[in-house]
Amino acid sequence: LPALGSRFNFTETVLSPDLPDLGAKTAVSTKALMSETIQARVLRVIATTQRIPLEKVKPDSTFEELGIDSMDSINILFDLESEFDIEIKDEDAKKIQTIREMIDGVTYLVDSKVNPTPQAATE
Amino acid sequence: MGVISALGHDQQAFWQALASGQSGIGPIPQEVGPVPEMGMNQVRFKNGAAVLGYDAEAYFSRKTLNFMDRFAQFSVIAAREAVAAAKIEWTEELRESAAIITGSCMGGRFTDEIGYWELFHNGRTRVHPLTIPLGMSNAGASHISMEFGLHGPAYTISTACSSSAHAIGNALWMVRSGAAPLAIAGGSEAPLFLGGLKAWEAMRVVSPDTCRPFSANRSGMILGEGAAMLVLEPLERALARGAKPLAEIVGFGMSADACHVTQPSAEGAARAMRSALRDGKLAPEQVGYINAHGTATEANDRMEAAAIHAVFGSHTGALPVSSTKSMHGHTLGAAGAIEAVATVLALRNGILPPTANHSEPDPECDLDVIPNQARAASVEVALSQSFAFGGLNAVLAFRAWP
Numbered sequence: 001l002p003a004l005g006s007r008f009n010f011t012e013t014v015l016s017p018d019l020p021d022l023g024a025k026t027a028v029s030t031k032a033l034m035s036e037t038i039q040a041r042v043l044r045v046i047a048t049t050q051r052i053p054l055e056k057v058k059p060d061s062t063f064e065e066l067g068i069d070s071m072d073s074i075n076i077l078f079d080l081e082s083e084f085d086i087e088i089k090d091e092d093a094k095k096i097q098t099i100r101e102m103i104d105g106v107t108y109l110v111d112s113k114v115n116p117t118p119q120a121a122t123e
Numbered sequence: 124m125g126v127i128s129a130l131g132h133d134q135q136a137f138w139q140a141l142a143s144g145q146s147g148i149g150p151i152p153q154e155v156g157p158v159p160e161m162g163m164n165q166v167r168f169k170n171g172a173a174v175l176g177y178d179a180e181a182y183f184s185r186k187t188l189n190f191m192d193r194f195a196q197f198s199v200i201a202a203r204e205a206v207a208a209a210k211i212e213w214t215e216e217l218r219e220s221a222a223i224i225t226g227s228c229m230g231g232r233f234t235d236e237i238g239y240w241e242l243f244h245n246g247r248t249r250v251h252p253l254t255i256p257l258g259m260s261n262a263g264a265s266h267i268s269m270e271f272g273l274h275g276p277a278y279t280i281s282t283a284c285s286s287s288a289h290a291i292g293n294a295l296w297m298v299r300s301g302a303a304p305l306a307i308a309g310g311s312e313a314p315l316f317l318g319g320l321k322a323w324e325a326m327r328v329v330s331p332d333t334c335r336p337f338s339a340n341r342s343g344m345i346l347g348e349g350a351a352m353l354v355l356e357p358l359e360r361a362l363a364r365g366a367k368p369l370a371e372i373v374g375f376g377m378s379a380d381a382c383h384v385t386q387p388s389a390e391g392a393a394r395a396m397r398s399a400l401r402d403g404k405l406a407p408e409q410v411g412y413i414n415a416h417g418t419a420t421e422a423n424d425r426m427e428a429a430a431i432h433a434v435f436g437s438h439t440g441a442l443p444v445s446s447t448k449s450m451h452g453h454t455l456g457a458a459g460a461i462e463a464v465a466t467v468l469a470l471r472n473g474i475l476p477p478t479a480n481h482s483e484p485d486p487e488c489d490l491d492v493i494p495n496q497a498r499a500a501s502v503e504v505a506l507s508q509s510f511a512f513g514g515l516n517a518v519l520a521f522r523a524w525p
Contacts, residue, residue, distance in 0.1 A: 069383070069386065070385075070386065070422070071383075071384070071385045071386065074325075074326065074327050077327075078325060090167070090327045090331070090343075093327050094327070
């Protein structure tokens, strides 16, 4: 995945009505809260897909701690694609090794989707 | 032996391509289903190893074709070539007892998919009445039996990518034990239909460009279609009728990883290899070529390299290994048979087919992979290896016939 941290650019425009259910239809306008919402949803998807308690899934958990192998990871990415209506490229999927990378990657893709910039579109 | 694949419609074309390192990988034709909405524009990857220039009506009557899925057509075409090349003269007695054992992973699911499309997409309330007989995985064996009028044991094995290696191994046992005086064995697959392609796409194991087994810059597997059939008979019987054996099948080994449904285990693979050597009473040093499973996924290639090192130890350095999937693609249930044919032709011609598309050695796969150029070598024994999803492994050992 490209360097994600520098690309966070959440603004009010993120909350367009055509977004899938972000679980935050009430006013969520700050960058921090928005990211947290995406993070919470990613963690929930991981817990559901892996059939493990949500409280065990932390942003800094390792795949090993959660018993996630390569096929599990592909299952999770599939469910994340459905949850956020995004498409994760194979070459990006191969690089993802941590929960944090999943969160950052989804955040980046959701951002690219609602704020398509020439820069994002070419990546 | 008979073979139809992306490398051509017969054994001669197949060998010509293998010996010259020519790959049959390219864009999958747009029309993978009967209507444009079922086409390749819905699939993220574009390339495969399709049988091109295939005119079913050149092989079968229209009426017969109504009863045959593409995979069953390939089965019969390969069997016809194998039986003709072996110069089998059918007697009533032979027809009563000859065996047919085929392998297929997906069978006629292309046909099933058309039925589902009618139901779920077109909102129809009924599907074609021949959906069941066209879709069944044993259709290949059944149509071969009808083609030659064979009334003996006939069945189909479905062990994913090991299917036809298991089929040939079982045929070896039947012929060796005297249960059948002759067997037609091999496999067939026609997996290039939308639902199948989407399922492979979802696993994220398919290459966006080509198949580079054992290369550090590999990008995944390439799906292929086709069939191969072999005629097996006891050596004495073949010699007595004046036949010219192509090679001896001397060993068959099987194992189950029993660990993970998609992650292969080097230990499981090694057990199947050792079992094939033991069955053939072979010393590791006698083996001079391995036709590898070599799918060009990182999981397979590194596992397979580790298994070869575990079984062959210091002999590994003197043991050329190639993956012909780099040319004919991964034909799933037909792979074991297509690669068995490649292995026998290598022994017969004294030429080892290369691993095509090899561009960057992978330090984790420390093998002599015969990169890109076929190599002349007189080899006594060769292995053909198949390691299936689900951890079911089958390895065949062949000895050159002088």
